[in-house]
Amino acid sequence: MTRTWFAEAMTAMAVAAPLTASAQAEMRAWNIHPDGYPVTVAMSYFAELVQQGTQGRLLVKLYSNGSLGDQPKAVQMMKAGELDLAEFNLGPLSEAVPSTKALTLPFLFRDSKHLFRQLDGKLGEHLEAKLKDAGYVVLGWYDGGARSFYCVNKAIHQPSDFTGLRIRVQQAETAIEMVKLLGAIPVVLPYKEVGDALKDGRIDCAENNLPSYESTGHFKLAKYIYLSNHTVSPEALVISVKAWKQLSGADQAVFQDAGRKSAAKMRALWNQRVDDARAATAKQGSQFATMTDHGPLIARMRPLHQKYINDPLTREELFTILMD
Numbered sequence: 404m405t406r407t408w409f410a411e412a413m414t415a416m417a418v419a420a421p422l423t424a425s426a427q428a429e430m431r432a433w434n435i436h437p438d439g440y441p442v443t444v445a446m447s448y449f450a451e452l453v454q455q456g457t458q459g460r461l462l463v464k465l466y467s468n469g470s471l472g473d474q475p476k477a478v479q480m481m482k483a484g485e486l487d488l489a490e491f492n493l494g495p496l497s498e499a500v501p502s503t504k505a506l507t508l509p510f511l512f513r514d515s516k517h518l519f520r521q522l523d524g525k526l527g528e529h530l531e532a533k534l535k536d537a538g539y540v541v542l543g544w545y546d547g548g549a550r551s552f553y554c555v556n557k558a559i560h561q562p563s564d565f566t567g568l569r570i571r572v573q574q575a576e577t578a579i580e581m582v583k584l585l586g587a588i589p590v591v592l593p594y595k596e597v598g599d600a601l602k603d604g605r606i607d608c609a610e611n612n613l614p615s616y617e618s619t620g621h622f623k624l625a626k627y628i629y630l631s632n633h634t635v636s637p638e639a640l641v642i643s644v645k646a647w648k649q650l651s652g653a654d655q656a657v658f659q660d661a662g663r664k665s666a667a668k669m670r671a672l673w674n675q676r677v678d679d680a681r682a683a684t685a686k687q688g689s690q691f692a693t694m695t696d697h698g699p700l701i702a703r704m705r706p707l708h709q710k711y712i713n714d715p716l717t718r719e720e721l722f723t724i725l726m727d
């Protein structure tokens with residue numbers, strides 16, 4: 404695949420003449436979710452705001468539903484200059500930016516409110532600087548939801564029920580370690596393969612937030628859900644530093660403003676979507692077990708928490724969060 408139309412247009416303009424009022428460039432944006440999902444709605448809104456704010460000079464074309472591939476593929480494409488923007492989950496993204504791993508630890512944030520109180524302040528600025536060094540400019544922090552486990556054949560009620568289960572996780576060290584500490588077997592799989600793996604028995608369980616549990620149809624395959632809410636971490640709307648540098652200062656301001664507004668929209672849509680997903684899946688047979696005592700599960704995570712407290716790359720972030 405060649406570089407994006409945007410990159411070509413910008414390079415040509417730099418050589419030829421300043422950007423004229425009528426010149427138009429298209430930017431490519433990646434997203435894993437389907438139409439109607441809060442992330443997709445918010446990204447479409449972002450695209451609209453960019454188009455308005457640049458008087459139609461810059462168009463953001465949204466490739467949703469993972470039509471360009473999974474997140475690891477999108478990361479590669481962004482590096483190669485084949486993608487300009489994306490909405491990334493921090494789990495896999497943090498593999499490229501280790502200091503952001505702190506935010507992907509299980510049982511760190513109580514809920515999204517707790518998360519965003521931190522992320523919309525100094526901690527967010529700090530992480531944004533790290534992500535920028537790694538090639539990503541954060542335009543908005545989206546809600547990644549609270550993730551819980553769901554299984555095909557077995558209802559989970561307590562930590563010992565996890566023993567020996569094969570659980571799909573994202574390509575993220577903290578998720579892999581978490582599952583090991585539960586006495587289960589982590590199976591790393593791309594998001595789009597989880598449904599088939601639940602069907603053909605490659606995995607017994609997966610973990611995700613309720614809107615994804617519903618939108619992927621996993622609820623039809625794995626009806627036993629254990630509301631552990633173990634991970635509450637963000638997702639980020641990012642633009643590659645490469646594309647960012649090709650924007651004028653005025654256009655960068657348009658993108659930043661559009662990013663902020665799209666994040667506000669996404670977060671506003673999210674909680675309702677969680678409630679709706681729970682009601683819809685329960686109606687179709689999903690069985691929800693609530694975790695009454697978080698203590699035993701948190702106790703199992705101690706080595707993981709300890710590791711990140713000891714690691715100079717994540718210690719500062721963790722202390723900032725824990726002191727809140």
Ligand code: BDP
Nearest residue numbers: 435491492573594611612615
């Ligand atoms: C969803 C996230 C998406 C991840 C997916 C996963 O929104 O970015 O790719 O989980 O588990 O909740 O891979």
